[in-house]
Amino acid sequence: MSKYLSKLTIPLLAVMLGLIAGSIIMLISGYDPIAGYGVMLDGIIGEQYYIGESLRTIITYVLAGLAVAFAFRTGLFNIGVEGQLIVGWLAAVWVGVAFELPKFIHLPLAIVAGALAGALWAFIPGYLKAKFRVHEVIVSIMLNYTALYVTNYLINDILTDKKDRTERIADSASLSSPFLQSLTDYSRLHWGIVIAIICIIIMWFILEKTKMGFELKAVGFNQHASEYAGMSVNKNIILSMVISGVFAGLAGVMEGLGTFGYAAIKGGFTGMGFDGIAVALLGANTAIGVALAAILFGGLKAGALNMPLQIGIPSEIVDIIIALIIFFVAASYFIRWLAQRFNQKGVK
Amino acid sequence: MDFYQVLLIIIPSMIAYAAPLIFTALGGVFSERSGVINIGLEGLMVIGAFTGIVFNLTYADVFGIWTPWISVLVAMVAGVLFSLLLAVATITFRADQTVSGVALNLLAVGLTIFLVKKIYDKGQTDFISETFARIDIPLLSDIPFIGPVFFSNSYYIAYIAILVSFIVWYILYKTPFGLRIRAVGEHPMAADTMGVNVFKIRYAGVLISGAFAGVGGAIHATIFANDFSHATINGQGFMAIAAMIFGKWHPVGAMGAALFFGLAQSLSIVGSSLPFFKDIPSVYLLIAPYVLTIIALTGFIGRADAPKASGQPYIKGER
CATH class of the missing domain: 1.10.3470 (ABC transporter involved in vitamin B12 uptake, BtuC)
Structure with a gap:
């Protein structure tokens, strides 16, 4: 499980989190994220x-x-x-x-x-x-x-x-x-x-x-x-x-x-x-x-x-998303920590 | 044009160009001395520059000639807030420090240009109306010969930068807080054993570096660019890192190196109008800070060693 977690889950989760963060930024600045994407x-x-x-x-x-x-x-x-x-x-x-x-x-x-x-x-x-x-x-x-x-x-x-x-x-x-x-x-x-x-x-x-x-x-x-x-x-x-x-x-x-x-x-x-x-x-x-x-x-x-x-929408939104994705991948400890919390809750 | 007149042009310009580098390099000293490599200084400067310029444009009517000073303070706060990202990622979530710094730089440029386009509907801001005034320092500028060269026709903030580097030296080497910062950067486990909270000290180091870099960015944008665009900072943060290394992670050394790099920068710009210097292709002056830093690192001018634990996340209880 942990092997899969680091190999595929983390990049995918990071990309997802990055895209979500991007849509939040678009929302806050008054753009429609769905139309944007x-x-x-x-x-x-x-x-x-x-x-x-x-x-x-x-x-x-x-x-x-x-x-x-x-x-x-x-x-x-x-x-x-x-x-x-x-x-x-x-x-x-x-x-x-x-x-x-x-x-x-x-x-x-x-x-x-x-x-x-x-x-x-x-x-x-x-x-x-x-x-x-x-x-x-x-x-x-x-x-x-x-x-x-x-x-x-x-x-x-x-x-x-x-x-x-x-x-x-x-x-x-x-x-x-x-x-x-x-x-x-x-x-x-x-x-x-x-x-x-x-x-x-x-x-x-x-x-x-x-x-x-x-x-x-x-x-x-x-x-x-x-x-x-x-x-x-x-x-x-x-x-x-x-x-x-x-x-x-x-x-x-x-x-x-x-x-x-x-x-x-x-x-x-x-x-x-x-x-x-x-x-x-x-x-x-x-x-x-x-x-x-x-x-x-x-x-x-x-x-x-x-x-x-x-x-x-300024095209720089993509630079922001890419930067955030790197953050999430780099801080994969954060994602692993989240996943662990999630799993533990599931077990209980 | 004799030599003295050349000095009258170059030295004030050197001090001015050095000011943002000094502040930012001092920030780097705090962060790296506490054990966190801060490649993100460039991005923090970008945030500072953006905040400084936008605040200046918005509140110039309210604060008048005090606008640049207040905008520098606001930029300082923005720098602290933005550096919090780096602190959380590297200290709490043990992210690779260099990678996080790179991400911070990308994020800063993306975010600020996004906001500029959102607010001003174009790729750069308008030009600010309130900038720092060039001044002669009272009394000191009256000293014959030296006064006009070193204490005239520059900016208060630049002299403050030089003063601050000595204050930082005092903090790092003469106070308990400074000792803790240095201890955490050299041997975090030993420091932890002695009851120092490694995480708190490292957070302090990174946030202080954010404050300094924010100030540096705002000063650079206010004095030299007068507006904000994607190219406003363009490498100043990395040059500050170079100054920090060239100064061997020592506040006063970093200040000296920043002055030297300021000289190279000012010569590459005003040099073309001066005798002797106009014959040197400006490319040599442009690359001088970077090439000299590499040479310094290889140890030809006395070896420069980083704080021992910089670059490694501290994990409590790990051997």
């Missing part, structure tokens, strides 16, 4: 175009979520996914703009560039953790801002002549797909969906089927036992962060090569890296869980855009 659902799957846009959002959320989840499995909190995503985005676009190559070379090259950039940015906190025992959370927060300002500088001063965004990438480096677009009434859905699915399978395969994955998880469970069993804790810490960074970089690639086709100066964070934390937590850090959570959060996020237009 109705419009939101319509914005997720109501039209072909909406389905396409929801899927597009989900693609990035899957990768950002995988990035956070992978590091979590080794006991590391990669809060730096946001920064790794930004550098991955820029690196992919850079390759996409700078070269003229046939598509079968150019596109993979741009994708790999983005993934490597993310990996490199994640290597720094991994290395510092392994070598100096510095907490990866603080380092990666600092690197998020460093990434933001450095990429803004590169776009503004190096890649362009004081413009606020790069040129469009060459068609040979683009992930966008006229076929998928025509299927979904010309949304921005792109071939990244294939990459996202492959990455879900890769994550599952690495963690469940390989010796490397076993070691990574072992270090996450108990560093001392792993060390004693002859595993190199430091190597696994760095490896975990680097793989996590690859996923994060790919999330940026999706935006750079798929959704936008350029990189622009950012006034603040995209927020996708932080939402990745929510996805990973709700998905209990498993590949399939991340996929499901990404579908939920990506859908909510895309559907929310419909709310201000149709019914006048």
